[in-house]
Amino acid sequence: MPDRDGSADTLPYDALLLVSFGGPEKPDDVMPFLENVTRGRGIPRERLADVAHHYDGFGGRSPINDQCRELLAALRVELDGRGLDVPLYWGNRNWDPFLGPEVERIVADGHRRVVAVLTSAYPSYSSCRQYRENLFDAFDPQAASGVTVDKIRHYSDHPGFVAASVDATQAALDELGEPGERARLVFVTHSIPTAMAAAAGPQPKSPEGGYVDWHLAVAEAVTREVGRLRGRTYDFDLVYCSRSGPPSQPWLEPDVNDHLRALDAAGVPGVVLVPIGFVSDHMEVIYDLDTEAVETARELGLPLARAATAGTHPAFVSALVDLVLERAAAARGEEPARPVVEGTPVGWYDCEPDCCTNLRDPGRRALCQRVPQPA
Ligand SMILES: CC1=C(CCC(=O)O)c2cc3nc(cc4[nH]c(cc5[nH]c(cc1n2)c(C)c5CCC(=O)O)c(CCC(=O)O)c4C)C(CCC(=O)O)=C3C
Ligand SMILES: [Fe+2]
Structure with missing residues (x-):
């Protein structure tokens, strides 16, 4: 293990994975993207055609992937400024770059302990568990390599x-x-x-x-x-x-x-x-x-x-790095403070297995939860 000062270190993590929703980048992407998002979700056909038109007005391109690229660049600057050289990866749930190939790349690059930062700040099936199910799908094929992933806590009240x-x-x-x-x-x-x-x-x-x-x-x-x-x-x-x-x-x-x-x-x-x-x-x-x-x-x-969303606001970018360092300290067995603003709930690291139940497919497997589900 490299000889570094533990208190401001991402160790034991050797890779940081930004996990996002994904969005189309050209008109031909729109329908296949919408089909990915809604597969098995019981969304009416008319709603899909309607939503496709939302993208038409913007040249068939969602800004979300570019916003992830900007967030990654801002995270790199913040990490470098703190002397943290952890490599950054980025995978989406619903569109290119997809999570599966990105996790393959992490493993091929020799990394084994990943910390995940989700571009979703709150608990619920759609905003947490569904991301953790997609993490399972991406990491399971790499199980033989021993790679594992933890996520930072829900951060909306950080x-x-x-x-x-x-x-x-x-x-x-x-x-x-x-x-x-x-x-x-x-x-x-x-x-x-x-x-x-x-x-x-x-x-x-x-x-x-x-x-x-x-x-x-x-x-x-x-x-x-x-x-x-x-x-x-x-x-x-x-x-x-x-x-x-x-x-x-x-x-x-x-x-x-x-x-x-x-x-x-x-x-x-x-x-x-x-x-x-x-x-x-x-x-x-x-x-x-x-x-x-x-x-x-x-x-x-x-x-x-x-009002603007958090985007790459310096306080938010710095908070995400703090949350990664906090998660790393917890993974090292320390008991880091978990700052939140006054009067708000304190987030947790691993979800309970019955948290944010998948109401359509309760047996679907997910990562970042307390008790591993039986195979
Ligand atoms: C809680 C929540 C967040 C916030 C947390 C997070 O950020 O994850 C979020 C974000 C997003 N939702 C997005 C896009 C879509 N969401 C859809 C459908 C749905 N979202 C749901 C929930 C959420 N969604 C739900 C319960 C459905 C119904 C289907 C189902 O039960 O799963 C559909 C299908 C068409 C439609 O029905 O609208 C689309 C296209 C994009 C990308 C936008 C872009 O392209 O820039 C983003 C960031
Ligand atoms: Fe959505």
Whole structure:
């Protein structure tokens, strides 16, 4: 083992793997990408055709892969600045570069202990377990090499992620100008089926489940800090975008567009949309918010500004490196502090086997959980 100072070291990990959703990069990618995402998920055909059109407006290219490239570059700079030479890899769940070949490359390069950073910050089947299932699928073929993977904890309430949202909310309030002083903070995340939400996260949790609980905690923390910095109190709401699934299936509500109509009817003078559910400005942000919700607000004559996502905000990039170092310390058997903003839940490393149940296929195997499932 190299002779390095353990306290600021990524050891025992010898590779860092960024794990993301993936997105199409040209028009011909769009339908096969959507088929990958929705395979076995019971999404109506019309919804797929609809969503394909969202990409048309952007030349058939999602910005998400470029945002991963930018995050990797920012992570490299932050790691180098701290004297950490761990190599970076990047694999997606649903589009090129796929996780499977990237894990093959990690093994071929001689690495055996991988730390995974997911571009998804909250617990739920879609935002955690499904990533861990895809990690299983990618790592299982390499089992003979002895390669293993651990992930960092859910980080939405890490001080660095919250700081990035606070900065972005401040900038959006400034952009609104005078209506900004009495604006409503409307936090937005991806809707999921209410049954998936109820199954999200370990106990203790509310009947709405850990996905909703964590978002509410983050929304409250950002609202509190923005209020403190501006010397006033703001009201906030948590709303949802990007609902799919059949109409008969209940999903988390209210939809952001319906909520804008309700706020306008109630006489709210302006709105800042804060997309805390997303790590970068990908399609759900630039279409569902910047295109659809912006259009709704324009029709209403309601002043609206959209806060940036964490992206490559220095506080977020630095937080991800802190989270990797923290995970490494835990893997070395130390008991590192797990910083979170006040009043929010503390994340965990390995999920319980019954956390964020796969309601369609409960037997599907996943990594990064406490008890290995029987073969
Ligand atoms: C919680 C959550 C996140 C946040 C956490 C995370 O970031 O992972 C997220 C992110 C994303 N979702 C994305 C795209 C899509 N999500 C879909 C469908 C679905 N998402 C769901 C949930 C989530 N999704 C669910 C419950 C479904 C229904 C199908 C199923 O039960 O699995 C569909 C199918 C069509 C449709 O139905 O809309 C698409 C195309 C992209 C890429 C955007 C780009 O291309 O820039 C990103 C980052
Ligand atoms: Fe999604």
